[in-house]
Amino acid sequence: MATSASACLSKVVKQRYMELPQGDKVQAMYIWIDGTGEGLRCKTRTLDSEPKSIEDLPEWNFDGSSTSQSEGSNSDMYLIPAAMFRDPFRRDPNKLVLCEVMKYNHKPTETNLRLACNKVMDMVKDQHPWFGMEQEYTILGTDGHPFGWPSNGFPGPQGPYYCGVGADKAYGRDVVEAHYKACLYAGVDICGTNAEVMPAQWEFQVGPTEGIKMGDHLWVARFILHRVCEDFGVVASFDPKPIQGNWNGAGCHTNFSTKEMREEGGLKAIEESIERLGKRHHYHIRAYDPKGGLDNARRLTGRHETSSIHEFSAGVANRGASIRIPRSVGQEKKGYFEDRRPSANCDPYAVTEALIRTCLLAEEGEEPTEY
């Protein structure tokens, strides 16, 4: 069976060591996004006492030439702590610390999209933008084949797996349960999980979260997922179309609202936003996966509950549209809308920034406005 060798190491032995007291010392694991814009890296340092807030965490650095982020001759890059969480692997008082990456000259790296997102979120903070992102992913064995699928073959067609129960319908629930608990412990705003349409495909939702926190919480939830899968000896993939043929892709549907949309008569503000989005479809498509739309081109075909990548559409309760307005929102005339276009491997900073720029800052055209 395709699980990793390290999954077979004794967890009972490990537990003995993990229970050793550590005095006042605290292990802080620094996490960052690497040069691919999709991969996560981490390393740990000891602190002399428990940090109470992000301010207590020192800046650090790393070898960027090993993560596709700099040349060997000028490789130091800076890690700037941005958000702190409890560590569900090493437990209290240890921490996970999400960091921004800066180049040697203190400019943001190419894949540090948080800096620009944060500026834009600051500009609209009076509108209280809330996000909820639905992260889909597929569990794979170390052989790259979906977990639980027959080797060299396929399971029965899609239909029975969505929200399913039973060993012939739900593949890998242990990973999902462990991830959910780990996120709750860590302080990530995880608000739900479900089995998805393709077997071995799952979804978790993070939100409702305001502003920059959406990107922070989603990146840390992804880190926790990779780490949980590593422990079990399997692999989580955010590829938007892991299996060709009559199998669903994986997206990151993004739900969005402002204070105005959530209040009486908010549907009008929702419709205005959708109209603005309708005029800037290609700008968003470029922001919605790490390859300027090339990844999503394999997923957004117009079939398997997606809209076509070539056209913008919107509709109430319509899962084949680019934007879906939930039925209850259509009835109550207020609430939120769902942008179904982002790919599972999107950068949530890029997605949330694009929504703010188009819907709230009323930008148009193919380029972002410099403020």
Place this chain on the structure above:
Amino acid sequence: MESVSACSKLNKTLRQHYLNLPQGGKCQVTYIWIDGSGEGLRNKTRTLDEEPKSIADIPEWNFDGSSTDQSKGSNSDMYLVPVQMFRDPFILDPNKLVLCEVLKYNREPAETNRRISCNKVMEATKEHCVWFGMEQEYCLLSMDRYPYRWPKGGFPRPQGPYYCAVGADCVYGRDIVECHYKACLYAGIKICGTNAEVMPGQWEFQVGPCEGIDVADHLWVARFILHRVCEDFGLLATMDPKPMEGNWNGSGCHTNVSTKQMREEGGLKYIEQAIKKLSQRHQEHISVYDPHGGEDNKRRLTGHHETANIEVFSHGVANRGASIRIPRQVGQDGRGYFEDRRPAANCDPYSVAEAIVRTCLLEGEDGE
């Protein structure tokens, strides 16, 4: 192909480490519903900020009905309305399992939401205090869908030694049964017993006595818990009413029924009146005693293997070959309950309970 699923081989010590993590005041609530097939169960989970004290604290939710055969993609939202709450025996307190009714986009009941009409009928007859006990039979299968521990490409010794047996040569899969029983007790399901059945790998659990709609709510959640326990072990549970053709028993869901009058002195006369009414509506009952209008039960109700023939209504004291059996003790005491042996293992208990109450208590009611 392996007997057990890949997922069941993932490290459970490791899993326990994660499941032991404290979760602050947050509560995970798993919503459970019946899908478009009328037999399948679906579930998804959400976080609430605190533990719900009663069903009233649990919000409505919605789901994508186009993925469960319940709506089209262009108009896919369906509503989940919580109806009964149980403790969660998988991720434990304070987390909950919540059984839901499904409504369409226009808030009409979904086609397989049979609870709504059952509830109306139970409300209309509540002064009769109708009690039910349902005996759910099922078979354990390996991942290749052959009965668990049967020799591949072959058969075990014929039926005889397996019913209520003990010993590894006669009992296949007791671990699942023990775990399911404990999980149901923890959850608050009114599970009242278990036994090994006549076919090896076949088991039964009983839910009841419950008044009114509770029997069906509890039975659906007990089924969910069974599928979930089997998933953990990497096996399958099937409620197909005739999983193996030939000289092997089928699986039913015998339904025991009584009213206040039947349970009191002289109640036997009310039992006999009810049976007479049932005898006049045999085909109507058969058509709702499995999810395919009686087609599934045709494979099971042959008149052999302790079943009645599907074409003919019959009854008798202590007679397991009849449609309705009056237990010997009830015959002697002159009061008690009767057992309708016709429902298939994959029946919808809402439909079964509703049909029985309509026929026996709501006089002059026509059709379903």
